[in-house]
Amino acid sequence: MEIGEESAENLEMVATIAVTAPEAGIRLDQLIARKTPDISRNRIQTLIRQGQVCVGGETIVEPKYRVNEGDTIVMAIPEAEPAEPQPEDIPLDVVYEDEHLIVIDKPAGLVVHPGAGNWTGTLVNALIHHCGDTLSGIGGVKRPGIVHRLDKDTSGLLVVAKTDKAHQGLAAQFADHGRSGPLERSYTALVWGAPGTFRGTIDAPLARSVTNRQKITVTRSGGRRAITHWQMIKRYGSGDGDAPASLIACRLETGRTHQIRVHMAHIGHPLIGDADYGAGFRTKAARLAEPARSAAARFPRQALHAGLLAFAHPETGDLMRFKSEIPDDFQALLDAFDTL
Template sequence: MSDPLTPYTLIVDAHCSGQRVDRALAEAIGTISRSRVKSLIEEGHLQKNGAKADNPSEILRDGQVFVLSFPTPTPARPEPENIPLTILYEDRDLIVIDKQAGLVTHPAPGNERGTLVNALLGHCGEGFEGIGGEKRPGIVHRLDKDTSGVMVIAKTSLAHNALSEAFAARDIDRAYQALAWGILPATGEFDGSIGRDKRDRKRMAVVTSNGKVALTRFKLLSSYHNSVSLVECRLATGRTHQIRVHLAHDGHPLVGDPVYLRRIPAAARGLPTEAREAALDFPRQALHAARLGFIHPRSGKNLEFETPLPEDFHNLQRSLIG
C-alpha cells in the first residue's frame, strides 16, 4: 500500500474466508499491525458491503467486500493552544481547574485539537510537555468530555507520580452531583464490575466476566415531582463512565446522557410539561465533579476544592423545581 491514506479494499475469497476481519486485513495490507487494524475498525473506519462495520472479530464470508479507510495523520505531539481555563489553584507542582462541559481531556481520533492538554501546553509553556507522556502530559485522571467540574493536573514528575499513586490507592476524595431519572433510595452503593459492552464497543456495561471491579456510593440530595433525583456520588474506584454505567444499569440513567439513555424514560411522564421538555432536551449528561480533595505531593497539606453547578445544570435544576 504505497499511500497510507488510500482506502484498502478486501474482497473475500476462499483464501481468507473464515478468518477474523482484523487478522485478514492486517495480513493482506502487510504494513500495519493487527492491533492497529483493530483500532481503526473500532473507531469506525471499516465498511462492509457499503455499510459501517465495527466488529474486529467478525468472521469473513465469501463474496463480502470490506473497505478500510485511514484517518489523516495527526501531529506526533499535541500543540499549545490559547484556550481559556478556569483555574482554582496553581503552584509549581500542580494546577486545579474547573473544567467546562464540552472540553475533551486529551487528543484522540476526532478530537485532535481544542483539548485540555492543548490548553495546558499553552498555559504552562515549556517544561510541562512530557510530564507523564507526550500525548497526555500531566493528566492523572480525566473527566468525560461533557462532564464538568474539578480536575487536578500535575506540572512536575514529583506531582505526577504522587497523584497517580494516590488515585490508584483510592486516597482521593471525589464527589459528583448528578441528575438521574427516577427516585433512588436515601443512600446506597453499586458494586457491579465494568467492562466493554459486547453489543456496542463504544459503551461500557456492568459485566459478569472480564470486567474491572467498580464501586460507587450515592446519597439522595433532592427529588423533583417523584421523577428525577439529584444525587451525590462518591467513587471508590475510577472506571470509564463508572457513575453513568452504574446508574443506568440500575434503571436510573442520567438526564441527557447521549450514550446510556436510549429511550424516553417512563419517569418523564411525572414531570410538568416545561420541566419535562427541559430535561428531555438537556444536551449532555447531567454530571458535575463537585468536589476533589487530596494531599499535596510536596507540602503534605490537605487540599480541598469545591465548584458550584455550572449554569446549564443549574438552569435545568430550576426548571425541575418549577
C-alpha cells in the same frame, strides 16, 4: 485474521482472530502479536489492559490469558495519537496552580485529551499553551500529566501534573482510590426516578460493550471492578418512590470510564440528558409538567458535575480540597425541576 475499518466516525480498526487447535494454550498477547506483526507487543498488551480485546464475547484484561481452540478474538485498535499535541489559546477556569500541578474547573463540552476526531481544541492543548515553560514535562516531553479524566460533557474539577514527580505522586493516589490517603471525588447527578433507599453502593464490574465499542457495560466476568457509593440529596415531585427525578451525590471508590453513568443506569436510574445510557427514558420528559418538561428535553448532555476533589499535594503532603459550584446550565435544569 481480518482487519477492517469499524467506522469512519471513530477511525478505529478491528482485528478478528480465530484460534486454531495448534494455537490453543498460547498467551493472548503472544498470539495477537503473531497475527498482527505491524503492531508492537507492548501496544498489544496496553490495548488488552485497556479493555480493547474480547475473547468469545468477553472482555479480557490480562495479557497472560491462555486462549482455547475455537475462540474468536476481537481487538479494537484506536488510531494512534499524535506524539506532541500543539499549544492552543483556549480559556481555562484555573482554580489552583503552582509549579507542581494545576486544578481546572472544566466546562461541559471540552474534551480532556486529543484522540480520534478530537486532535485539537482539547484541555491538553489548552494546558500546553497556558503552562508554557512551567511544564517540566512527563517522560521527557513538555506535556501535562493527565492522571484522571472527565467525559467531554461532564463538568467539574480535574487536577493535572506539571512534573514527573507530581505525576507519579498523584497517579499513585488515584490508583489507591483513597483507601489509604485523602483522595476524594464526589459528583452531583440528576437521575430519572427515585431509588428505594436514601443511600447505597453499586459494586458491578465494567467492560467495553462487545456490540458497541464506544460504550461501557456491566459484565459478570472479565471486566474491571467498579464501585460507586451514592446518597440521595433530593427527590423531586412526589415524596415517594414515584418521584420523576432525584438529585444524587456519587462518590467514586474506583474511576472507570463512564462509571457513574453506567452504574446509575444499571440500577434503573440513568442520568437525565444521557443519550448513551438513558435513551430509553426520553419519553419520561414528555410526561413532566412545564417548565421541567421543556428543560429536560432541551438539556444537551448528561446531568453530571464533578463538584468535589481532594488529594494530598504530591510535593508537600498538604491536604488540597476544592469545590465547584454547579454550572449555570445544570442549575437552570434543577430550578425547572424545583417547580414540580
